Amino acid sequence: xxxxxxxxxxxxxxxxxxxxxxxxxxxxxxxxxxxxxxxxxxxxxxxxxxxxxxxxxxxxxxxxxxxxxxxxxxxxxxxxxxxxxxxxxxxxxxxxxxxxxxxxxxxxxxxxxxxxxxxxxxxxxxxxxxxxxxxxxxxxxxxxxxxxxxxxxx
Numbered sequence: 001x002x003x004x005x006x007x008x009x010x011x012x013x014x015x016x017x018x019x020x021x022x023x024x025x026x027x028x029x030x031x032x033x034x035x036x037x038x039x040x041x042x043x044x045x046x047x048x049x050x051x052x053x054x055x056x057x058x059x060x061x062x063x064x065x066x067x068x069x070x071x072x073x074x075x076x077x078x079x080x081x082x083x084x085x086x087x088x089x090x091x092x093x094x095x096x097x098x099x100x101x102x103x104x105x106x107x108x109x110x111x112x113x114x115x116x117x118x119x120x121x122x123x124x125x126x127x128x129x130x131x132x133x134x135x136x137x138x139x140x141x142x143x144x145x146x147x148x149x150x151x152x153x154x
Contacts, residue, residue, distance in 0.1 A: 005086045006055035007041025008067055009075060009145055010093030017153070018128040019146070020093055021138060022062060025103065025121035027110060037137040039145065040123070041086065051087040062122045064102025068093050075148045080141040088145055090152060101126055 010020040021037045023029065029036045042058030044051065052072065059067045070091035080086040103121040110118040129137060131146055138146070 002083050002085050003043060004046055004051070005041045005043050005080065005084065006051040006058065007039040007086060007088050008055045008059045008072075009039050009088055009090040009149060010068070010096055011090060011149060011153070012092065012094040012096075012128065014094075014128065016130055017150075018130055019134050019149070020096065020126060021129050021134055022123035022126040025124040026106070026108070027120065030124075034136045035139055037129075037134070038123070038139055038142060039088065040126075041088075052089055055087070055089050061104040063126060064104065065097070065100065067091075068096050073152060075145060075152060078141065078144055078148075084141075086141070088148075090149055098128060 012018050020039075022040055023033075023037050040059040040062045042054065042061065044054030052074075056067050059065075068091060070093065072089045072091045075088040075090045078086045078088065103123050105119045105121055107117050107119050110116065110120075131150070134146060135143055
């Protein structure tokens with residue numbers, strides 16, 4: 001059975017096209033850059049929550065800010081892996097702030113098998129990034145979002 005996630009992809013022309021991406025938090029991602037970034041996103045249960053509502057909720061939880069009041073377009077549904085589906089919505093975020101984020105946190109056992117629980121940010125930074133750099137930085141399953149965004153804006 002597939003698990004579902006929903007996310008928001010903000011873009012701006014500054015003057016070249018840029019997207020807002022977030023570096024994944026926690027100890028596994030701490031020393032990684034390429035392939036360690038994501039759009040703000042999270043899981044939802046189809047039928048219990050609408051994908052757009054889930055995407056907005058996760059954006060608020062991960063970045064601590066409201067998504068911009070903008071016209072949102074459904075970019076599509078993407079295979080994040082063989083058993084995960086990602087529904088993405090895109091909007092112009094030209095007026096969205098570059099700082100002021102308050103990152104949500106999660107808990108996990110750390111170090112592994114220690115019996116201790118530690119708290120980590122869901123994401124530890126968010127940045128506006130040009131498309132070429134974003135293609136390297138995003139996790140592999142999210143790179144097709146950039147092609148879809150380019151098609152939407154063409």
